[in-house]
Amino acid sequence: MWRYLVVRFLLIIPTVFILVTMVFFLMRLTGDPITAAQGGRLPPDELARRIHAAGYDRPILVQYVEYLGNLLRGDFxxxxxxxxxxxxxxTEYGGATLELALYAIIVAVIVGIPLGMIAARLRDRWPDAxxxxxxxxxxxTPVFFVGLLLKLVFAVWLGVLPVAGRASTSTEIDMQSITNATGLYLLDAIRLGSAADIVDVLQHAVLPAIALGFLTAGVFLRLVRTNVIGTLSREYIDAARSRGVSEFRLVTRNAFKPALIPVITVIGLQVAMLLGGAILTETTFEWRGLGYQLGHYLGARDFVAVQGIVALLAVIVAVTNFIVDVVAAIVDPRVRY
Structure with a gap:
């Protein structure tokens, strides 16, 4: 087990290295960041002065080595x-993105796994199709399109849910009174002990969570269906069926856990998808997280900010995959051998 954990942890290093290297050189294909952000807005001599002061007129490999050195010191x-x-x-916006990703995972699990089991139980019948x-x-379906439809139906036509934001103005004012706030609005609202704030935070989270969660729910549904069908064809399932065990019990008890193991593994892969979808979801619902800020800096052509945020997200994805690998190894001993 320890050998497996050490190997998986060490794999974080080349993964992050490759990702940040690709981002660095792709960003540089557009030229230096200052020209990209300020070109056409500054006189040529002032632009040249700023480029020289920032060191962007040096050889690209020198800039790359310096960039890696800064990353090793935690400077993004x-x-x-x-x-x-x-x-x-x-620290300011990471909590919002983490909270949205957790909501989306909850929606994906609640929707995708039960429906996958139903599809497997009713294989090749019309509900399965x-x-x-x-x-x-x-x-x-693009997540932003789903988000716009949800806003149109539930916020504009029905008026039962908020159209955007993480909380109402009154709730955000209450959040400011918390010392050592976590940035996770639901947790902070629970710490406040205000039922009205908790309800308000949950109401604002419903539409973004559904828009992003259904993206992953489709993956979970098909994965659970495939694995439950495969498990139901095993010999021990046939033996249980011959003893008179009901089909419902076979699916929910005997076939469920083996089918859940691949889902745990895939969750790590879905984190990258959720973070990518969070950019569009946060922009659609004005959910001020890292994805929203990334969209803002892209619009401002601030490629230094884009490069730094993407590097941060790469580290988060790599660490999350490591955690998921550990959980998968604990649940399924075969993984670590």
Whole structure:
């Protein structure tokens, strides 16, 4: 087990290294960041002065080595537009993105796993066909389009849910009174002990969580269906069936746990998808997290900020995959051998 954990942990290093290297050189294909952000807005001599002061007129390999050195010291850079350290963006907005990802995972698990079991139980019947089509639609439909439809129906037409934001103005004012706030609004609202604030936070989270969660729910549905069907063909299932065990019990008890193990593994892969979808979801619902800030800096052509945030997200994805690998190894001993 320890050998497996050490190997998986060490794999984080080349994963992050490859990702940040790709991001660095892809960003540089557009030229130096200052010209990209300020070109056409400054006189040529002032632009050249700023480029020289930032060191962007040096050889690209020199800049790359310096960038890696800064990353090793935990320095992800500073934004050009407002001079904010990238690590500060993580502390201010990372909680919002984490909270949204957790909501989405909860929705995906609650929706995808039971429907996958139903599809497997009713294999090759019309409910199975309908659920498989739904899974494809959920996965293929752009998350921003789903978000806009949800806003139109539940916020505009029905008026039962908020249209945007993480909380109402009154709730955010209450949040400011918390010392050592976590940035997770639901947790902070629970710490406040205000039922009204808790309800308000949950109401604002419903539509973004559904829009992003259904993206992953389609993956879980098809994965659980496939694995439950495969498990139901095993010899020990046939033996249990011959003893008179009901089909419902076979699916929910005997076939459920083996089918759940691949889902745990895939959760790590879905984190990257959720973070990518969070950019569009946060922008659609004005959910002020890292994805929302990334969209803002992309619009401002602040490629230093974009590069830093993407590097941070790469580290988060790599660490999350390591945690998921550990959980999978604990649940299924075969993984670590």
């Amino acid at each position: 850079g500073t934004t050009l537009t407002d001079g904010t350290p990238i690590t500060q963006l993580l 309908v659920l498989r089509v739904l899974a494809i639609l959920w996965y293929a």
